[in-house]
Amino acid sequence: MLQNNRLGGIPAEALWELPGLQSLRLDANLISLVPDRSFEGLTSLRHLWLDDNALTEIPVRALSHLRALQAVTLALNRIGRVPDYAFWNLSSLVVLHLHNNRIRHLGAHSFEGLQNLETLDLNCNQLHEFPLAIQTLGRLQELGFHNNNIRAIPEKAFLGNPLLQTIHFYDNPIQFVGRSLNGATDIQEFPDLRGTTSLESLTLTRAGLQRLPPGMCQQLPRLRVLELSHNRIEGLPSLRGCQKLEEIGLQHNRIWEVRADTFRELTFLRSLDLSWNAIRSIHPEAFSTLRSLVKLDLTGNQLSVLPLAGLGGLVHLKLRGNRALSQAFPKDSFPRLRTLEVPYAYQCCAYSGCPGFFTASGLRGPQHPPPDAQDPPRRTLADRAESRYDLDPEELQLEMEEPRPQPAVQCSPAPGPFKPCEHLFESWGVRLAVWAVVLLALLCNVLVLLSLSVAGPGPLPPAKFVVGALAGANALTGLSCGLLASVDALTFGQFAEFGARWEGGPGHVAWLTFADGLLYCPVAFLSLASALGLLPVTPEAVKAVLLLVLPLPACLNPLLYLLFSPHSREDLRRLRPCWGGPREPSSCDSTQALVAFPDVELTAEASETHGLPSGALVPRQQPGGLKLEGGHVAEPEGTRFGQQPPSRDGGRAQGTPEASPAGQGRASGGGFQSSGLASGV
Template identity: 35%
Template sequence: MINFYENPIRYVSRMAFQHLPNLHTLTLSGGAQISHFFDLKGTANLEALYMTRANLAYLPQSFCQQLTGLKLLELSHNQILALPNFCQCQQLQEIKLQHNLIQEIGVWTFHQLSSLHSLDLSYNRISNIHQGAFASLQSLRKLDLTNNLLASLPSMSLHSLSHLKLGGNRALSEIFRKEDFPEMRIIEMPYAYQCCVFGACSNQETNRWEHKTSGSMDQDPHGKAVAVFSVLNDMELKKFLLQTLDPKIPTSVQCTPIPGPFKPCSYFFDSWVFRMSVWAVAVVSLVCNTVLVFAVFTSPSDFSAVKFLLGSLGGTSFLVGLCTATLALLDAVTFGEFSQYGALWESSTSCQVVGFLSTFATQASIFLIGLAVIQCSIHVSNIQDYGMVPSATCVKVPILCCGALSLTTATLPLFGIGQYGSSPLCLLSPLPESQPSDIGFTVGLIAMNTLCFFILTCTCIKLYCSFMKEGYSHLRESMLFKHVALLVFANSLLYCPMTFVGLSILQDSLHISEYTIKFIQLVLLPLPASLNPLIYLIFSPLFKEDLQLPQKTSQSAVPVTLDSFCFGESTQALVLPPDAEGLVEVCERSNTHWGPSTVPCYQMTHRVLCQS
């Protein structure tokens, strides 16, 4: 035996290990500078060869001609691009080639290796495996193809397998048949839906505490064995061992990941109550936001900045409703057989688009509500100082900034910061089995939105007190502010469950089931998109005014005079009429001036003050 384990060897001669007939084990690990294989002529009795963490790029075609008695080969953590033909290594029992750059497995690569029982090809770049690559491996029991680029697998030639790992092959979305793996005991799939055919219980939920427990047991096999055998008496232990060792006794297949609420086998939505809630949110969002946008942007009434923001909010809410309707249609199309399409949906571009639009629209809605509160604060100052409100043109640049910030937030998961396709909901996943970077991005986004709602709520309370104190509660602009304040309070309240989800991720003592998280993300999170337009259409008198204005406009052909301008109806907007400049000239000719006076036109009509 020769053992050079984790030695920073820079150079080894090609003939360094020739003519060593009594050498049975050769270990050479950590030689990162070694880029060539050795000439092992005369070392035909070598049975175990370990050459890891080197810089091997290829193996010679005559590799097995010199090592006919080789039983164990480990060449992990190298730079191997292609494999030679191992057919002359008839006694090979175990091959470990993980963490290389292998791209393809040919039909002759492992041909006639009848003694091979374990093959590890994980963490490579394998995209193609020939249909007959494993056909002659009659003794193969363990096959590891984790984290490759496979889109298909020749399952017809894997009848002898008892352990199979395919996790990380996101392009491998096909549904396997249980009949193709009659000897299977443990299998790891890329998607949970592929475990449904192996009898995985769809209602078995694994939470983060169970994951942590199982993870600790996997790291401590002795502790896992003690935990299993400690609950068995002598007779039960004997039966357990007989069942495990006797292949004639059928045993259940342990398939991971386990299906659950986010990875269902039959129905995307768990119940009809769930299903009808999602449909209601989607339909109300699409219909009401369409009416709101049409009423706001086609109304000939005075168009203030806050009203323009409410119309923009209706547009983003429409996008949220559209994404929710897409998920509802997905449930209807895959009704009763979601496992057949779940993997295809998660890996599709459509899922990425739905996640992108939903995140963009949700964040834009929050930012637009915040901008509306800011504009209300500006309106209060302008009313107090100038007796007028700014026009809608002053908010176009801030709206573009909100759109750019929302677009940036929604684009980050497309570049690896977060992930949309981790569940069929296509939303950012707060589940504990997600990657740490994905969870960190999700928690950060929830914290930012929670802080934003908290600041907006405090600001609205302060502004409302200011409105009531200054006596502007009857102004038309105060109607808009009250509507914005109601939106803030309603959206903040509906976002509280999502805040609690973020806290449960940070605090292990808080437990929220996956069913509850799914309901929050599918129903409560998009619910403001349907509630916001309803608040405007039902409770805001401005909507009724917008509907009546087209009729009033056709009847209002009477020219505006100075008296009607000063003492007009108190329900009109706090803005100057189109011919305000002409009225100013009229006032100047009649030795009048603008400003507060003994005839309080501003207090009576909430418009520009005029005094003769």
């Protein structure tokens, strides 16, 4: 055990007296040179670690003395080439690690003599050509040469490796393969794997593959794991011949369709990852024969319908990102399900304990798995031991333990107050209050708009225009609330069945757009209070505020205007001719009267205090009324505020003093006359 020291070399004859040594660790040192006779006396050595040193070449002569050696690692050094016959005397060697070096060249006979080699690791080097030297390794089972600069895979590259089970050659800039496979000059189809009938695991990612050959499974009949993610594959051939496949990874490709024969008769397939493709359609029978499938990932596709045939044994199902997929997934369709990810929260209602949600049979009732789901097929321990691909603990428990009560399904996104399962309005109090707000808002605002519409010909005065605009906006708010109330009534008790269509439809978008512009103080207060932790605000409280407090101005504004504004009563009297009643003359213009009489008096007092010029009060046609004349507020002739007007026969009212000269004429100044106002106070 000499690892993690600062050894700069191995002194000759230092280890000669250890003929029984079987394991020697010299890794993590600074060894740059291994003398030829360093291992001459180690006749029983089986495992040798020389990784993480400063070697620049293979110690060929030193290794030739280790005929019993079974595993050697020369990784993490600075080796630049592997010469011919570098390991010629290591006939017992089983594992050879050469990864993370600087190897650019391999001789055609570099691995000559390694009759029993099963694992060869050439990953993370600087190879520019495919290592043809592997053709002499007749017992090779695992080969790795990923993260190199290999651009071509020649014809019959693996013809001399009939026992090869695992190949890793991803992250290479592969541009073409041998014509014996597809007649192409670029990497559009699968590489030539003839002679690899024992291959069990194949990983080929980020290689730019566009197609898979139709006869791929004839070359790989024992394949169990196929990882082809992050390529450009658009279409899938039939994988019917790969009947031992257990795991398929095709995520991050360009697949747009899954045909009926693509995965037919893959009875051992347990995991299928088709996420982040462009799949628009899946044949109804595409999964019907996948009896062992427990994981299906279709995240980030463009599905509108998911066929359920053959998916009864699923444990994990992922469907996020399929915005057009709004179908319901009944609980009794997936009796063994543990994890479910769907596009909309409403699709989780069947798994969230909603007591009244519909099952697949259309009958309401408690959610229990069907009888046949309580006795799922289980594999024996011997079968489990043969599998090299472990499952989650939940799946292992599901397969090997006795049947037990089904745990709750973890479904996301979970329903909540803003994405309910049964009722859009979950409380009768909220429901009745919303209907009251809707009726008052529509009735009062329509009444205000009608009263303003018969005000007379010509454009509306600015004040009335503002009142009309507010009434129109409030009416639209009431109409929006009425739309929500109508949806609640039409989907009463079954909102989850329509929730996905409602959320993705134009009505919901319109409501969101309208509501975003009407987030008043209560909503802002509750949001800030919840964010700052000042008040424990629940989603139910926020929902009640949005449904009740937010649209309250829509009905309160016109109601207060109709009840407490004297001008509204005058405008309403104008509607009487339209309803068949006599029309009474108006004593004052309601637009001008928006500024009340006391305001005029206060204005006059202010002018007197600050020395403003006074103005005469000019009489109006009707007695006792004010009028605008020449830009001045006028008073009837011979009168002042607080005095009786003269009678029609020219006399004065009894008990009325003589009008002062200041009150009879018109001043030229254009201001209010202080004496006239003073006598009326």
